[in-house]
Amino acid sequence: MKWDLILIRYGEIALKSSYVRRQLIEKLKSHIIKSLKQNGISEYKLRSPRGRIFLETDNIQESLEALSYVSGIVSYSPCITVPTDIDKIIETSINIGEKHLKDKVSFAVNARRIGDHNFTSQDLENTVGNHLRKKYNSTVDLDNPDFTVNIEVRNETTYIFIDTYRGLGGLPYGVQGKVVSLFSGGIDSPVATSLMIKRGCEPIALYIDKGRYGDKRENKRAVKVAKKLSRYTPNGIKYIQIDFEDIYNEIKNNAGKKTCIICKRAMYKAAEKISKKTKAKGIVTGESIGQVASQTLDNLMTLDESTKLPVYRPLTGFDKTQTQQISIRLGLYKESKKDVGDCPILPNKVSTISNINEIKKLENQMNINKHIEQIIEETTKKQTLTP
Template sequence: MDERILVAYSEIGTKGKSTRPKFERCLINNIKATGAKFKASRSGGHIILIPDSPKDVEVLKERLSRVFGVEYYALMKQVAYSDLEDLADAVVKMYCDQIKGKVFRVTARTHETPGFGSMDVMRVVGARLVACGGKVNLKKYDMDVNINVRRNSAIVFDNMYRGPGGLPIGSEGNVLVLFSGGIDSPVAAWMSMRRGCRPLFLFVNLGGKDSLERAHAVYNKLCELWGNGPFEFLVADGTNIVQEIKACVSPAFRQIVLKKSFYALAGRVCRERKLDAVVTGESIGQVSTQTLKNMWGIQRGLDVLFIRPLAGMDKQEIIKTAQKIGTYDVSIDVGELCNISKGSVKLSAKPWEVEKEFSKVAGVVNETDVTRVTLEPAAPSQKEKKIIDLDKESINPAMLDKNKFYVIVCKDGVRASLECDVLRGLGYDCTGMKRSALTKNKESYPSK
């Protein structure tokens, strides 16, 4: 095969000579995780991939846009030359037919070239391509002919495709992501992955099997689009923690203690597995548990590094990022199950107050097991579908038909998820969701 792909990085290029090879090896290994087969070499701040087959070329063209550490990539040709005119001949042979009637520019970079520089390359090659029928415009152009020239050979390419940038996954260590599957936590996971962190995911399940499946679907989407995994998905059953909090903790502190319970579970897993940090989806001031004073009270006493990639983002910025990375449409199906407070939540809890309230449930938190879970995506049901809106009617299992598939909805998805879990235990086939998610999926769940 003659096809080659140029992979360019930017941030890796700022690393020192002693550490840069480690990052380059990590990036090459992550590209291999796409499933494509290729040979790789490193050249002048770039990585050159030589795919084994046309199929591998297509895989790389599709997946490199989602490999962290890749700034851009392009199909390229490598040409040998003896002097500047010889180089211009090679480039004209490649582009003369393509350039006719098009607006173009030439972008050249030179390194250790004998007797000429980048401006010389652009002037000579540009003039020759104009003679082929092209027109030069440095700002508005149809084609950008790039020529990276070294002492005895040059890399030539035109169409560049953007990658996500950042650092290769695994180059900065391993983190545990506190993962709800909602809009925020997948974005936090993505941002930590873009900074070179390899994630494990911890989901504290407060809503039964249906809630677990919805969170796992978001995890699957994130791994499918951006992972070189899959990564481990860990689950803790948080129902006993919630029951203990409701029974023992003052109402104004319940949300805060629940969040500290999540932190304590994450800290324990982090220490047991010798991970480097815990990643959370918190944004300063977004909700009552995310005021600065409450976040300090929640984190205090836990000997673990906590990273909050979304700290300075507002909700609209987080939503836009979720849409960009492809998790938003799956995340909006996930119900908010963490609201267990009655009345207002303390906004400026003192650390000693949080510790006092948390001590009432610490024993249950310490006894909560964390297990690894793997779920296969559920196949769509072929049964006749029927919608039950819990805000309009109640459910009587005796009146339901086990030959039908029930779509249970409510405003926030919480009751729907819990009711569905009960029905599944009775042998019924169902799913629960927010009413807004039903509107989004109206073609999949037509009204009956």
């Protein structure tokens, strides 16, 4: 049994107007092609009849792996294609079932149909199901089968498959525009960035270098994780690094319990200036409500006040376990979880409630805005990271 084609499904793209839908499908196809090339696949055919994309290739396994990196794909299945002929469909279904049904496991047949035919989807399920049951003496279980034969009839061609792989879902990469992501390389910020990628955003990863107040391991981790995450983009991830050592020095000596709030506001301000330079449309963070003291609702409001740009927090309602699960699924967790030491300027007690006037007064005393202008002009390093 040899699969000869991969059936690719998209979701919300189908809900768009016909003009927008065509644009998004073409964008999705171009990203599929780029992902295939990254896996060394150069020979294939790609077509997109209404509601589906079909990938014809001899490199099925490599192509399945390539599709797992493309946002906008809901699911995909390797198929065997046959003419829409009942006898041929039955014969192929029996051949597929031989490996799975010889041990007398339960099964189901799931059929859907597009076009005009002299049979219904239910007719097809009953006919194929009866032949499989008699051939292998197996039990039909429509609620919880051990094995399912899926049959998709599309006019004169039928696609038969048994496995459906979960895709990233969402929208094609980049169709919503750019965002600047505060990116440490830990567990949270890469996952938050990935969720914006699947919503059609193009992230610019902004890494804040702490200088002598940081650990070089963190810098290396951020670069490695960004490279891994870049596989989920067609052209790599823009990575920007700025030196916050002077700002950390000011905050350490003057902020006290307000250290975390003022530090994070400074990062927001820097991200806003980078956004203006790169024409990005917002700031992305890995914050989750109440996860740490600086992420109380009160403090998040104070953080938001530091910028006129929208702040996107995809992990707002996530707990740590949920975020870790996504990190593992994306292949980022092993690198992201590496210990890079604690923040050396973290105060013994972090304020969970902040007064905006008091915060602004401290920022003015430390000339935070002036420092940010200077470091962006003098220390910004840019590169594009690829796997």
